[in-house]
Amino acid sequence: MALRKILTEPNEVLRQKSLKVEKVDKDLQKLMDDMLETMYAAPGIGLAAIQVGVPKRVIVLDLDHKDKPKKPIYFVNPEIIEKSENNSTYEEGCLSVPGQFAEIDRPDKCHVKYLDYYGQPKEIKAEGMLATCIQHEMDHLEGILFIDYLSKLKKSMIIKKLSKQKKTVERIVV
Ligand code: GNR
Ligand code: NI
Numbered sequence: 686m687a688l689r690k691i692l693t694e695p696n697e698v699l700r701q702k703s704l705k706v707e708k709v710d711k712d713l714q715k716l717m718d719d720m721l722e723t724m725y726a727a728p729g730i731g732l733a734a735i736q737v738g739v740p741k742r743v744i745v746l747d748l749d750h751k752d753k754p755k756k757p758i759y760f761v762n763p764e765i766i767e768k769s770e771n772n773s774t775y776e777e778g779c780l781s782v783p784g785q786f787a788e789i790d791r792p793d794k795c796h797v798k799y800l801d802y803y804g805q806p807k808e809i810k811a812e813g814m815l816a817t818c819i820q821h822e823m824d825h826l827e828g829i830l831f832i833d834y835l836s837k838l839k840k841s842m843i844i845k846k847l848s849k850q851k852k853t854v855e856r857i858v859v
Contacts (some may be wrong), residue, residue: 686722689737691780694847700828701783703733703740706761708805713743717759717802720745725755729780731818733825736781744822750813758809763823766808769794775817777831783850785843789831790807791820 706713710714725733730750734743744760773793778786794812797819801807801824811819821831830842 686718688726689719689723691723691727691732691736692738693781693783693851694830694832695844695851696781698738698740699735699825699830701735701740702828703735703742703826706741706743706800709761709800709802713741713761714802715760716744717743718739719771721747721757721759724780727752727780731822732780733822735825737792742826744819744826746818746822748814748818758818760797760822763797763803763819763826765795765797765820765823767796768792773813773817775815776813776828777821779821779831781825782830782832782843782847785832785847787816787831787835787839789834791817795819802843 703752708834715736720732720734720737723747726748731744731746732749734741742762747755747757749756759851769792771793772790774788776786777789793816795816796808796810798806798808828842832843
């Protein structure tokens with residue numbers, strides 16, 4: 686396994702739409718292993734492949750990342766079958782938008798079908814934080830970040846702050 690670099694906003698790659706996986710093979714499993722290790726190290730509770738620069742429809746999640754044994758869930762080609770009418774609000778963060786948090790409204794339940802780590806078809810009926818997280822990750826597959834749901838002003842303030850931080854880091858590295 687290996688750690689991969691997590692891309693941060695602003696970065697055009699994060700705005701790419703990810704492509705459907707044709708086959709769950711050894712290489713894809715290696716990507717999923719690396720993603721999980723990178724997510725735990727961050728630490729985070731979810732990660733989409735595009736966040737490590739790979740435009741494939743792959744997500745890893747572990748809401749109980751502090752528990753042992755760990756309980757990762759791998760999603761390949763996830764599709765939402767049904768969403769609830771009711772919304773719930775959670776404070777969201779994103780490893781690609783470091784240090785920024787905001788309350789976001791999303792459907793409080795979702796029914797999702799996907800392929801697992803072995804390419805087997807699975808379904809999950811998620812609610813609460815799990816439902817929020819799955820939707821946050823599925824947004825990444827469409828090039829959408831949680832800051833896209835904020836007002837133009839809030840969003841542009843966050844992007845400005847992140848670009849400044851990037852420039853500072855570049856100066857220190859150079
Ligand atoms: O680690 C993460 N925490 C989180 C908290 C609330 C809602 C969504 C998330 S996902 C985030 C990791 C990440 O950026 N995944 O794309
Ligand atoms: Ni995210």
